[in-house]
Amino acid sequence: MSTPTRAFVGRLSELDVFDPLGDKVGRVRDVVVTFSVARTRPRAIGLVVEVPGRRRVFVPMTRVTSVEGGQVITTGLVNMRRFEQRGNETLAVAELLERPVQVRTDTGDVVPGTVTDIGIEQLGARGWGVTRVAVRLAASRPSRLGRLGRRRGETYVAAVEDVRGLRDPSEAQGATKLLEAYEDLKPADLAEVIHDLSPQRRAEVAAALADERLADVIEELPGDDQVEILVGLAVSRAADVLEAMEPDDAADLLSELPPERQEELLQRMQPDDAADLRRLLTYEDDTAGGLMTTEPVILGPEASIAEALAVVRRKELSTALACSVFVCRPPLEPPTGRFLGVVHIQRLLREPPHNPVGGIIDKDVEPLPPTATLGEVTRMLATYDLVGMPIVDEDGSLVGAVTVDDVLDHILPDDWREERHDVVTHPEVGHG
Known part of the structure; x- marks a missing residue:
C-alpha cells in the first residue's frame, strides 16, 4: 500500500505550482477547507494559487497529483477566474x-x-x-x-x-502568520486578501499591521471596508492611520463618518495634518478641491535640478506625484505663495543638475480653481497629456494637485476594486 501524501499548510503555502508539462502555474497562497457536522475531520478541498498578474485562483485538490519535492504538481487546465471564498469555506493560513x-x-x-x-x-x-x-x-x-x-x-x-475550537474561535486571534505569508504583496493585493476575510478577521489583521502599511492597504479597499476598519480602531490609532494616508484619501474616508466622529479624529491628529483635511472636507467630492492632494512636490524657483531629482526619487511618493514639480514662491506649504508653473520630470532629466528649476518652468499649463468640475479636470489632463494638474485659489496660491489616479478613482465604477481581477482565460467550471 502506498504512503499517503501529507503536508503542512505552512510549508505548502510557500511552494510553486506546476502543470503536467513542468510549466510554472503560480504559487500556493492558502488551502481551502470545509467543516461539517457529519464529519469529525475537516476536508481540504483546494488550493488558493497566485498566478501571474497577482490574481488568486482556485485549484481543486482533485487536480493535485503531488505535493512532494518542494513543489505542487497539478493536472489539467486551471480556472483563471478570481477566487471568491464561499460561506462554508475557511482559509487555513488566513x-x-x-x-x-x-x-x-x-x-x-x-x-x-x-x-x-x-x-x-x-x-x-x-x-x-x-x-x-x-x-x-x-x-x-x-x-x-x-x-x-x-x-x-x-x-x-x-x-x-x-x-x-478549531472551527469556531472563542477568543481574539493573532495575525502574524497570515501577514508573514503575504509580506511580499503590494498594498492593493493585500487589500484583496483582506477584503475576502470575515469582518472579525479583517479587524484582527488590521490590528497587527503597522500604521503606514495599514494606511496603504485601506486606500486600496472598497469604501465599506475602509469605514469598517477605521471605526473598529481605537480613536488614537485611527488618527495615526489617517495621518499616514494620502490627504485626499483620508478626507474621502472621513467624509463617510458622522460629523462628531470626524471631529473626534481631527482633534487627535497633528494640527497641520488636521488643517489639510479640514480644508479638503469643505469641497464637493466631484470637484478639483475634493479630488486633490495637498502634498504634491513643491519647490522654490531657486532650487537646483539636482535637488528636484532627489525629491522626486523618494520612495513614499506615488508614481503620479513624482512626475511633476510645482514651482511656487514661499511659503512652500499649501496654500503657497504665488504659483509660477510646473516642471516635468523628463525636462529635469535633460538639464544640467546645477541649473535652477525656475529656468525651465512650463508656463503653458493653466491651473484650475478648487471649484472646477471633474469633467474640467479630466479634459485638461487629457488635452495636455498631463499626469498632474495644479489647483490654485483666487489669490494664485497653490492649494494642491489632482493626479490622473485621483481622477480614475472617481471615473471607474464604485465596485471596480472588487471586480478588477474577474478575468477568465479558461471557460472552466468554478470551484467548490
Whole structure:
C-alpha cells in the first residue's frame, strides 16, 4: 500500500505550482477547507494559487497529483477566474493559524494553546482531509505543563479529533502568520486578501499591521471596508492611520463618518495634518478641491535640478506625484505663495543638475480653481497629456494637485476594486 501524501499548510503555502508539462502555474497562497457536522475531520478541498498578474485562483485538490519535492504538481487546465471564498469555506493560513484552541494531549489532559500549523493528508477516494494540528501549548498556571512533562511554548502535534475550537474561535486571534505569508504583496493585493476575510478577521489583521502599511492597504479597499476598519480602531490609532494616508484619501474616508466622529479624529491628529483635511472636507467630492492632494512636490524657483531629482526619487511618493514639480514662491506649504508653473520630470532629466528649476518652468499649463468640475479636470489632463494638474485659489496660491489616479478613482465604477481581477482565460467550471 502506498504512503499517503501529507503536508503542512505552512510549508505548502510557500511552494510553486506546476502543470503536467513542468510549466510554472503560480504559487500556493492558502488551502481551502470545509467543516461539517457529519464529519469529525475537516476536508481540504483546494488550493488558493497566485498566478501571474497577482490574481488568486482556485485549484481543486482533485487536480493535485503531488505535493512532494518542494513543489505542487497539478493536472489539467486551471480556472483563471478570481477566487471568491464561499460561506462554508475557511482559509487555513488566513483564518486557522494562530487560532486559540484546547488540545487533548497524550496524557489525557486538555490544555489551551494556539494553532501554528495545519496538517492535511490525501485519504484515497475520500479526497484530502485535515488530519493533524500543530499547537503551541500555553497554560494559565506555569506549573501545569510541568506536571504534564511539557514546557510552556512547546509545539504539540495532535490529531484533529483532539483539538477543540478549531472551527469556531472563542477568543481574539493573532495575525502574524497570515501577514508573514503575504509580506511580499503590494498594498492593493493585500487589500484583496483582506477584503475576502470575515469582518472579525479583517479587524484582527488590521490590528497587527503597522500604521503606514495599514494606511496603504485601506486606500486600496472598497469604501465599506475602509469605514469598517477605521471605526473598529481605537480613536488614537485611527488618527495615526489617517495621518499616514494620502490627504485626499483620508478626507474621502472621513467624509463617510458622522460629523462628531470626524471631529473626534481631527482633534487627535497633528494640527497641520488636521488643517489639510479640514480644508479638503469643505469641497464637493466631484470637484478639483475634493479630488486633490495637498502634498504634491513643491519647490522654490531657486532650487537646483539636482535637488528636484532627489525629491522626486523618494520612495513614499506615488508614481503620479513624482512626475511633476510645482514651482511656487514661499511659503512652500499649501496654500503657497504665488504659483509660477510646473516642471516635468523628463525636462529635469535633460538639464544640467546645477541649473535652477525656475529656468525651465512650463508656463503653458493653466491651473484650475478648487471649484472646477471633474469633467474640467479630466479634459485638461487629457488635452495636455498631463499626469498632474495644479489647483490654485483666487489669490494664485497653490492649494494642491489632482493626479490622473485621483481622477480614475472617481471615473471607474464604485465596485471596480472588487471586480478588477474577474478575468477568465479558461471557460472552466468554478470551484467548490
